[in-house]
Amino acid sequence: MPRAVREQQILDAAVRVFGRRGYRAASMEEIAELAGVSKPLVYLYLHSKEDLFTACLRREAAALKAAVRAGAGDAEPDGPVERGLWSVLMAFFTHTTGNPDGWALLHRQARTHGEPFAAEVATLRAELTDHVTSLITRASTGPLTPRAATALSHALVGAAESLADWANTTPATTPEEAARTLLHLTHPALSSPLARQR
Amino acid sequence: MPRAVREQQILDAAVRVFGRRGYRAASMEEIAELAGVSKPLVYLYLHSKEDLFTACLRREAAALKAAVRAGAGDAEPDGPVERGLWSVLMAFFTHTTGNPDGWALLHRQARTHGEPFAAEVATLRAELTDHVTSLITRASTGPLTPRAATALSHALVGAAESLADWANTTPATTPEEAARTLLHLTHPALSSPLARQR
Amino acid sequence: MPRAVREQQILDAAVRVFGRRGYRAASMEEIAELAGVSKPLVYLYLHSKEDLFTACLRREAAALKAAVRAGAGDAEPDGPVERGLWSVLMAFFTHTTGNPDGWALLHRQARTHGEPFAAEVATLRAELTDHVTSLITRASTGPLTPRAATALSHALVGAAESLADWANTTPATTPEEAARTLLHLTHPALSSPLARQR
Amino acid sequence: MPRAVREQQILDAAVRVFGRRGYRAASMEEIAELAGVSKPLVYLYLHSKEDLFTACLRREAAALKAAVRAGAGDAEPDGPVERGLWSVLMAFFTHTTGNPDGWALLHRQARTHGEPFAAEVATLRAELTDHVTSLITRASTGPLTPRAATALSHALVGAAESLADWANTTPATTPEEAARTLLHLTHPALSSPLARQR
DNA sequence: GATGAATGAGGTTTCATTCAT
DNA sequence: CATGAATGAAACCTCATTCAT
Secondary structure (H helix, E strand, O other): OOHHHHHHHHHHHHHHHHHHHOOOOOOHHHHHHHHOOOHHHHHHHHOOHHHHHHHHHHHHHHHHHHHHHHHHHHOOOOOOHHHHHHHHHHHHHHHHHHOHHHHHHHHHHHHHOOHHHHHHHHHHHHHHHHHHHHHHHHHOOOOOOHHHHHHHHHHHHHHHHHHHHHHHHOOOOOHHHHHHHHHHHHHHHHHOHHHHHO | OOHHHHHHHHHHHHHHHHHHHOOOOOOHHHHHHHHOOOHHHHHHHHOOHHHHHHHHHHHHHHHHHHHHHHHHHHOOOOOOHHHHHHHHHHHHHHHHHHOHHHHHHHHHHHHHOOHHHHHHHHHHHHHHHHHHHHHHHHHOOOOOOHHHHHHHHHHHHHHHHHHHHHHHHOOOOOHHHHHHHHHHHHHHHHHOHHHHHO | OOHHHHHHHHHHHHHHHHHHHOOOOOOHHHHHHHHOOOHHHHHHHHOOHHHHHHHHHHHHHHHHHHHHHHHHHHOOOOOOHHHHHHHHHHHHHHHHHHOHHHHHHHHHHHHHOOHHHHHHHHHHHHHHHHHHHHHHHHHOOOOOOHHHHHHHHHHHHHHHHHHHHHHHHOOOOOHHHHHHHHHHHHHHHHHOHHHHHO | OOHHHHHHHHHHHHHHHHHHHOOOOOOHHHHHHHHOOOHHHHHHHHOOHHHHHHHHHHHHHHHHHHHHHHHHHHOOOOOOHHHHHHHHHHHHHHHHHHOHHHHHHHHHHHHHOOHHHHHHHHHHHHHHHHHHHHHHHHHOOOOOOHHHHHHHHHHHHHHHHHHHHHHHHOOOOOHHHHHHHHHHHHHHHHHOHHHHHO
16 A cells, blocks of 8 residues: 555544544554554654654644635635635634544644644644734724734634534534624624724 | 641642643642642542542632632622623633633643543533523523524633633733623624624 | 662662673663562663663772772882782772673773763773873883873773683683783883883 | 675675664664665575674674785795784784774674674684784793783783774874784783793 | 652554565 | 565653552
8 A cells, every 4th residue: 555545544543533632642552553554654654753743733734724715715706705704614614513633633732732733733823813813904894903903813713713613512513503603793893883993 | 737738739739730731741740849749648638640630620610610700799780781791701811811820721721631521621611601691692682592692602702712812822911901802792793783683 | 678779789780781781782671670670660760771871880980990999009109010010900800800790881881882871981991091001101111102102001901801801701710810911911011122112 | 786796785884884883773774775775685685683793794704814814924934923923913903994894893893792693703703812822822932831822812812902993093093003012012021031931 | 647669551662574566 | 686565572761659667
């Protein structure tokens, strides 16, 4: 079996085990077993536990970004802001719902376990909040100080993350519902008199 | 030195170490050292690593709940809903800001490390979201289905958590700013036409 | 059992195993077993394989130096040079013969295995050759360039090392015989016309 | 490329790696890489790590012996003993200086690593000391008991080894200097009254 | 009540070695 | 003839946990 395929199998297993157990509690043994290969092979291809975790992180971050970008591309660029927002949110929740282990890895594990990884995922989150900051600045009907926009985007990203978790742990929850809820929260805030005041 | 005092010293140390390192990476050795006692004493008083972690969780959860309850009590019960919300948010952010290790323990560590603890903290979170659900149901100017209220409260709790993290890691951020941001997000959503539709 | 005693037991075992197997081939398991303790205890007291090896080296080097110094002290300081030399050689060979594993460690293993240790033992050997250099410079009846003295002392130290090995591996060989042989080699060289030429 | 050539390439690499790292620390991987061939080929030609090491040993021992023999052959057989000794020493030091890895392999590595190899190199050393024993017995101006001759030859071989190491690690040292030093040591000892006594 | 001494179990990592192609 | 793919075995090291004092 060619190397590239085996590598993906190993990464699949690693994302799952890391996502569920956490970095420290995950054992290379379990990952290898789940991947159906021997431990030395994991080391041959991915060098160390740290490298393996980083590789998982990068793959999942790239996948999430690609999914969101694809979602953004689906909406026509000149349409109303709300439609664009909707597409992005749907893409996000669809991806996190369909890939719960990857999402747990990015959202929960990577931020929890010390420095080698926090930076990796902080970049992703910064990209996200920056993007949201610029979105809401454009969408706001009233003036919004940069600081307030930053704070607001942190709140919104947190809300999205929480909804993603909720959708992943509550039965019969659809990406649509999560997206609708977040839109419900976002839209009026941006056009409210309160927003205009600041 | 009486036992109760020693126990609190140990819990203080444990909250700090668990909060920074995570459950697995934290060592009983380090906790005992930081608490200034010997390892066997830790075991005598708190039985096992798992028990110790659970004890930390319970203490921090109780402290957070007490702080929020006290905040809610400060506002006169018959005043406007907004004032009550403001008091609660201020109490919440003031507590998390003043006790970052405890907050990290509850928000990040407890949820990342497998089953023994997730349940413990899920209870806390459920109490919180239930409380928020009833708050927003009462505050909403339009009808709100229970399901929508639940979803919304998950989003809001996530936003609060994210803001608490943001306040803890960004210099010159005050509890007021976090509370204001969240209120900014909450208030218009509850009185907007969108909310009324549902 | 007190810590200091256990430490010596472990060092005894380690000197023996390292001396016979070499650094890499020696296993902490075997050392612990021979010392009659568990592996973790070895690590608790001596921290790592490298540290353990270094501790062995230092102990054996100190013992050898002490033995030689004591031998040198036995001869009256104003007596003939030959008597002093004889005492030192006897002390040296008596020590190496009585402590073959320690000698193997210093002479063979430490110099063979890379940088962390080579320096440690190079110091010892440098002390030795320097000492010998000054000895033969004083003892020589004719002039001796410093360079020639250095070369000569390297040859003599090598001869001593080889004789120590020979005495350790050949039955019925006494320290006296080794010392006599080396003296036989040294003495005439220092007073010969050849030496005088240089 | 014919097998014999490939084999020599592998042995070259192995001598270098074994000589520098030691038997245990050397990895078949590194040897194969340095030789520019794949690992399975190394196994196909040389069967195992142990066999490979032994093959290196034998090749280097043969080379050293051949060099010394050639040196001995250069001197006219009926000339003075000193000239013969000089030729042999020059040949020895020239070879060890020109082939430091091979020398390290024979002198340091082979003797440090346990039984399979010690015997191999002990034979070489025995041949050497026997040769030296007969040389000095013939060269001695006085009577020399066989036992004393043996002891003396061990000392001389050790001196030679030490000088070879010294020449290999000290800059600006020539084979001539090493040979001269050893001769300086040997010659007077053989004709001194002390030697005559025994 | 408190601790110095000790260990069983398990984790990451490496390496010599072998097939199937 | 040559190699990419793969592994069994064993090494170093750590940690939660327990006695005897």
